[in-house]
Amino acid sequence: MFLFFSFRSAVGQFGGHVLHLQAVAARTSIIAKIAQKMNAWSKWSACSPNNGKCGAGTQYQIRTVATQPYCSPACPATRQTRSCTHSCCPRDCAVSSWGSWSACSNICGTGTKTRTRRVTAKPYCNGRACPALKDATKCSQYNNRDCAVSSWGSWSTCSNTCGTGTKTRTRRVTAKPYCNGRACPALKDATKCSQYNNRDCVMSSWSSWSICSNGCGSGQSTRTRQIISPAVCLGKACGATTQSRKG
Numbered sequence: 001m002f003l004f005f006s007f008r009s010a011v012g013q014f015g016g017h018v019l020h021l022q023a024v025a026a027r028t029s030i031i032a033k034i035a036q037k038m039n040a041w042s043k044w045s046a047c048s049p050n051n052g053k054c055g056a057g058t059q060y061q062i063r064t065v066a067t068q069p070y071c072s073p074a075c076p077a078t079r080q081t082r083s084c085t086h087s088c089c090p091r092d093c094a095v096s097s098w099g100s101w102s103a104c105s106n107i108c109g110t111g112t113k114t115r116t117r118r119v120t121a122k123p124y125c126n127g128r129a130c131p132a133l134k135d136a137t138k139c140s141q142y143n144n145r146d147c148a149v150s151s152w153g154s155w156s157t158c159s160n161t162c163g164t165g166t167k168t169r170t171r172r173v174t175a176k177p178y179c180n181g182r183a184c185p186a187l188k189d190a191t192k193c194s195q196y197n198n199r200d201c202v203m204s205s206w207s208s209w210s211i212c213s214n215g216c217g218s219g220q221s222t223r224t225r226q227i228i229s230p231a232v233c234l235g236k237a238c239g240a241t242t243q244s245r246k247g
Contacts (some may be wrong), residue, residue: 036065036067036068036075036076037065037066037067038063038064038065038066038075038076038078039063039064039065039066040063041061041062041063041080042061042062042063043061044059044060044061044082045059045060045061046059047059047084047085047086048086049086049087053089054086054087054088054089054090055085055086055087055088055089056083056084056085056086057083057084057085057086058081058082058083058084059081059082059084060079060080060081060082061079061080062078062079063078064078065078087125088124088125089125090123090124090125090126090127090128091121091123091124091125091127092123092127092128093119093121093122093123093127093128093129093130093131094119094120094121095117095118095119095120095130095131095133096117096118096119096120097117098115098116098117098135099115099116099117100115101113101114101115101137102114102115104139104140104141105139106139106140106141107141107142107143107179108141108142108143108144108178108179108180109140109141109142109179110138110139110140111138111139111140111141112136112137112138112139113136113137113139114134114135114136114137115134115135116133116134116135117133118133119133142179142180143178143179144178144179144180144181145175145177145178145179145181146177146181146182147173147175147176147177147181147182147183147184147185148173148174148175149171149172149173149174149184149185149187150171150172150173150174151171152169152170152171152189153169153170153171154169155167155168155169155191156168156169158193158194158195159193160193160194160195161195161196161197161232161233162195162196162197162198162232162233162234163194163195163196163233164192164193164194165192165193165194165195166190166191166192166193167190167191167193168188168189168190168191169188169189170187170188170189171187172187173187196233196234197232197233198232198233198234198235199229199231199232199233199235200231200235200236201227201229201230201231201235201236201237201238201239202227202228202229203225203226203227203228203238203239203241204225204226204227204228205225206223206224206225206243207223207224207225208223209221209222209223209245210222210223218246219246220244220245220246221244221245222242222243222244222245223242223243224241224242224243225241226241227241
C-alpha cells in the first residue's frame with residue numbers, strides 16, 4: 001500500500017520564525033516501507049529416488065508470496081528440501097565359492113562326495129533367494145589292502161616217535177584283507193617226518209633160585225625177573241622173565 005502526502009505549501013511559525021517549505025516539484029510523494037508476507041508451506045512432495053529407482057531420495061515443499069515487499073528485505077526462500085527414503089533397494093543373495101570335495105562316503109565301491117559353500121550376503125527387499133549351499137556327486141574308490149601274516153613259527157615234534165609221521169608249523173594274521181585286497185594265505189603248514197626213538201628193554205636182576213620142587217631128585221627150581229621198562233621202537237626186546245633148572 002502506498003501512502004502519499006502532498007503539500008502545496010506549509011508554513012509554520014516557531015518562536016517568531018516562519019518556516020516556509022516549498023515543494024521541489026509540483027507534487028512530492030513520500031513512499032512508506034511495506035514488509036513482505038508469505039503463505040503457508042505446502043505439503044511435502046512425494047519422495048523422489050536419487051538414483052531414479054530406489055533407496056535414498058529427496059522431497060520438497062513450496063510456499064508463495066502473499067504480499068510483495070517494498071523497500072524491505074527480499075522475500076525468504078519459497079522452496080525447501082529434505083532427505084527421504086523412497087523404497088528399499090532389492091539385494092540378491094551372495095554366496096562364496098564352492099569348498100573342496102569331501103572324501104568319498106564308501107572306501108570300497110561306489111559312494112557319494114559332497115562340497116559346500118556359505119552365504120556371504122543375505123537377500124533383502126525381495127532380492128533373489130540363495131541358491132543351494134550343498135552339492136553332491138557320485139564317486140568310486142577302492143582302498144584295497146592285502147592280508148598280512150607273520151613269519152612261520154617253529155616246527156612241531158613229529159607225530160610218530162617211531163617211524164614216519166607229520167610235523168606242522170603255523171603263522172598268524174597281522175592285518176586282515178580289505179576291499180579287493182589279496183586274501184590271506186594258509187596259516188598252517190605240514191610236512192612228513194621220520195623219527196625212531198629207540199629204547200632197549202630194561203629188566204630187573206634175577207631173583208634167587210627157588211627150592212627144588214621134588215626134594216633133591218628129579219624136581220626143578222626156578223628164578224624170575226621183572227620188566228622195568230619195555231623196549232621202545234627198534235630198541236632191544238625184553239628177555240625171558242622166568243628160568244628153570246633141574247634139581
